[in-house]
Amino acid sequence: MAHTQSSTLEESRERSPTGRRSFWGALAQNGTYNAATGVLFKTQRRQFLLLASFPLIWVFVAHLGPIIQMFWISFLDSYPPRVGYEPQFTLDNWATFFGQSIFVTPFIRTLVYAFTFTFATLLITYPVAYFLAKHVKRQNQLIFLLLLLIPFWVGEIVRTYAIMILLGNTGALNRLLMMLGMIERPIPFMYTSFSLGVGIVYLTSLYMLLPLYSALEKIPRSYLEAGADLGAGAWTRFRRITLPLSKEGIASGCTLVFLISTGYYATPVLLGGPSTTVFAETIAGFFHVAGDQWPTGAAFSSIMLIAALSITGIFLKLMGRSGKGLMK
């Protein structure tokens, strides 16, 4: 029995071949390919360098390059390059910002808005995330979450427009309030910091909700039960157990929302008014209205980038974590 088995194995190997080789089989046996890979993959080190070369070039050229170039031209007196003129080094573009309140005011306003909107988003989404993570049955969580994600996929412009319809003078909100007899004439919600706030919170809330949810979901129910067992009331349990353990989620959520909300351009243009001009609009002005003000725009962008990244950096430091796990 044993002998028969192994001899069938031998036979099947020696029977004359029919059919074709697979692509990968042909490749693995191809002389030219093997000669090439023999050289390219000769050592582990060489393989690693081969694998590493493109990503390294990419991240330096495509990810870091634009930022460095932006900083660079912010020190030039003229850009884009003109024929017959050699750009000179200058600090004027940076100085422009600090000299004029029409620039500083939108800058400060942007930061104040970003802080306010981030905090508002946190307040609004925390109970939602808590409800999802701790009150909804595990098998239903996906559906409840998906329900919130659907509007999230719709882009910035479409959702901004939706808010315009909601808040307009003849919009749904005013109409509703008038029908309820709470107001006589429409409240001008639009083109104020209120409409801008509603819009930004609307756009960013999911960036806050998801990190909060995943942080809260990880807290075992038994911790809260242990807390209750030791005599902690609902508020104490929240303050001493839930809140510290969801710190991670709060930190990433706030960071994301802060960075994203400072970067909106179309939303402030559409929802805001002259009294709510943000820095993004100021920056954009140098690239659209006035022709040759790119270096100033670059300097302003650099100022905003430095400010945004330092604020989030300090914030993350205060929250006691490095920015490494930010995107997770």
Added chain:
Amino acid sequence: MTKSTRIFMSVIYWAFVVYLFVPLVLMVVMGFKDSAFIGFPIQSWTLDWYKGVFQDTEVINVFIYSMTIAITSTLLSLVIGTWVASFLGPYKFPGKVIIFAITCLPAVIPGIISAISLRIYARFLDIEPGMLAIILGHTVHNVPFVALVVMARLATLPKSHIEAARDLGADSLIAFFRVTLPYLRPALIGAGIFCMLLSFDDFVRAFFLGSYQPTLPVLIFAKLRSGMSPEINAISTVVLVMTAILGIWAERSMRRMNKGA
């Protein structure tokens, strides 16, 4: 947890759902209004605005233009992101944290600054504003997302699978295509759809990197600046339906992957 807080919480949740959906529902409804004036009340209804959208060659061309950009930049992002992840994920080397930070950089830079810096960079590289510039801009913005998703998936691939492939006669390259890539499939589908959405929905980069030919969000923006009209609602609704379907699909494939499919 007392019953009253439980009820309070669920009220907040549903209020939030209403907050998210009502503006979109209003927008959809307004697209059926038989009047050029956006606002309530709605007296009579029509399908004309939708018919108009599907007959408007400008809108259709813009749609095709946006789709082309989304698909191309997605494919590029997937290839580059996977390559970056295959290098950053499994290997340890000095300076890895810095490379990782640079990899994530485009995803955390505020939108306007990202757009401006890419505009300047395109000029520096002599890339004319237009399709190529937008595609490259979107690719730069999307690569971090692909890299992160693929890295997360790669971390769950047992090292022995690659070794088994090597053992059975595959060199590193063949092992990647025959074992690693199929394993990454759900991650790539999820990340790919996510990139499509990011690209298709993007306004600020397309606005600064584009030429006179607008993408769909830029077109809607331009129309909005000259006044609200149910036509915009109809266009937006088409975009909304498409993105929602794509989004749900992406979410499903990502969740399934996380459950260890």
Added chain:
Amino acid sequence: MDQQGRKAIVHIENVSKSFGQTKAIDNLDMKIMAGEFVTFLGPSGCGKSTTLRILGGFESPDQGRVILDGVDVTKQPPNKRDVNMVFQDYALFPHMTVGENIAFGLELKGQQRGEIDRRVASLLDFLQLSGFRDRTPDQLSGGQRQRVALARALAPDPKLLLLDEPLGALDAKLRGQVQVELKDIQRRTGKTFFFVTHDQEEALTMSDRIVVMNAGRVEQDGTPEDLYYRPASRFVAEFIGETNLLEGTVRGSDQGAVIIDWKGHSVYGSANGGQPQTGSSVAASIRPENVICLPQRPANDRALKGRIVNRVFKGSKTTVDVQVDERDPLIIKAHVDPAVAHQFADDTVWVTWDTNRLAVLAG
């Protein structure tokens, strides 16, 4: 060629390998014969897995060479070696069917489709997996997965098959059955198996030859019987099976037997490597099942009197702890037939053993 006329298929030539400060393998030199079932046995970190990975081509040695069937393969990558491996977690490709998994190695050898199909079919048949060809790995039981992994590794007809603790993932009951199967498959295919495990029972059951490793060095290299009854070192005696370890000094010899002074008691044993020096301190090992318990003093004077201080009924046997000395408690563990265990009702026993069964160990 060895005594049985087999040729060496693998020669591990003075191989050393370190990871940082730790020496994983310290100058290992060893031949593996064609058709042999060799087991590398040892605790984790002893160097057995590193040896296996060096043979597979996944690690390269710091020093020394690996000769496979007369060819130096030290620098060859895994894909160029005629060596295949069964991984600890089986590493079956989840996106391929059983048939595709087994065909993988054949495909990359550039074989034709028809040929691959036949080979896969005969392997499936050989390993009783015929109905499973189109299933994916997640639809299989642990035992079936293990057989698929084996089929996949056997498919390219390697000169040497490496098995990295392939039974660790199975439950205890199945493991015993698979041990028998694996040995059977090895016999029927005539392949050289290089098996790595930390489980001494597994090693004893299947191997033609066991290499016990500790801290990168070979402690003993021999048949399962050699290791069990004639352990070469204290480490081997303790690692394999249950044993009584008696520490004492050599007092002299008597008709080929070594007399050891064990804390004032004279015990008789035999030394493998010749008579140890009188006065030197040694350890001696005696298996509990070789300890004979008697209710009365036997005729010879090589028995120790003691008292049963603990007895545990284990079904096929009763284990007893015999305390030999009242003042300085010395315990000898013994196995007793449960049917006669009642003879020791008053708890006084005489323990003795066949002199050949007490192995005197160096150091």
